Amino acid sequence: xxxxxxxxxxxxxxxxxxxxxxxxxxxxxxxxxxxxxxxxxxxxxxxxxxxxxxxxxxxxxxxxxxxxxxxxxxxxxxxxxxxxxxxxxxxxxxxxxxxxxxxxxxxxxxx
Amino acid sequence: xxxxxxxxxxxxxxxxxxxxxxxxxxxxxxxxxxxxxxxxxxxxxxxxxxxxxxxxxxxxxxxxxxxxxxxxxxxxxxxxxxxxxxxxxxxxxxxxxxxxxxxxxxxxxxxxx
Numbered sequence: 516x517x518x519x520x521x522x523x524x525x526x527x528x529x530x531x532x533x534x535x536x537x538x539x540x541x542x543x544x545x546x547x548x549x550x551x552x553x554x555x556x557x558x559x560x561x562x563x564x565x566x567x568x569x570x571x572x573x574x575x576x577x578x579x580x581x582x583x584x585x586x587x588x589x590x591x592x593x594x595x596x597x598x599x600x601x602x603x604x605x606x607x608x609x610x611x612x613x614x615x616x617x618x619x620x621x622x623x624x625x626x
Numbered sequence: 627x628x629x630x631x632x633x634x635x636x637x638x639x640x641x642x643x644x645x646x647x648x649x650x651x652x653x654x655x656x657x658x659x660x661x662x663x664x665x666x667x668x669x670x671x672x673x674x675x676x677x678x679x680x681x682x683x684x685x686x687x688x689x690x691x692x693x694x695x696x697x698x699x700x701x702x703x704x705x706x707x708x709x710x711x712x713x714x715x716x717x718x719x720x721x722x723x724x725x726x727x728x729x730x731x732x733x734x735x736x737x738x739x
Contacts, residue, residue: 549727558716558730559669604669606728612676613684614728616661618668 517542519617521605527623528595536590536620538605543615545607548581548588553602553619562603563590595624629653632717632731639707639738647702647734649717658700659728661716662686669716675700707738 520539528534538548547566551559565572565581565588572579578591592599605617630651639645651658656677661669661684671684675694689711690704700719704711714735718728 547724549724551727556714556733556735558718558733559728561727561729564725564727608724613671613674615671615685616669 517609517615519543519605519607519615521603521617522620523618525621525623527625530595530597530624530626532595534592534595534599534622534624536603536605536622538588538590538617540586540605540607543586543607544583544610546610547608548579549606549614550577550579550588550590551604551606551616553604559604559616592622597624597626600624630717630719630729630731632715632734634734635732636735637737639736641706641708641738643707645704645707645736647715647717647736649700649702649731650698651700651719651729652698653719653721653729654697655719655721655729656697657720657722658694659718659720660684660690660692660700660702661718662688663714663716663733665714673702707736709738712736712738 518541549564550562553559563579565579576593580589602619602621604619606614633648658675660673663669670686672688673692675681716733717731720728
């Protein structure tokens, strides 16, 4: 069956360090993968989209990689700040023009 | 500033009542979606629309219905609310390119008592 897996446990990172979040998927062949940020009680906010023919994408302190052979995406936040604390969702298309979301990883940046 | 609006933000309602959750977007997006999310859990797609007069059911079975009479408006209706409908309902929209992902509303937190 199709599955998206993200770090199941919360991730605690010291302020100023790089946070790395993992998204693994099985039984999908997505054309693109997206990352979102979600704060408690709010809707997700789109951060980055990376296509299957792209290895890496950057936006300010964010970097996303996409390895279609490993079926994995890594999401990095460099120089992390307490304001980066949130849940980060991985999402990919199911080739049927719909987006499937992972459960998310809770990230805590410790001051 | 949000370009997609959901009302009400919070709703507590009795069992058996009919409710409509409103969703409007000002971006001219063709595609709109309704997701259901329980605390700490993933988003589940319950309805989507690719344009006016187009509606489809999502992957999660839902007793709700939707309509898309105008591009900007995508309301969700529960004919008879039950406690099992208690959840957060999130509306989203996207353009055809998906270069900017989905834009989500702030959600409606529904509690059926």
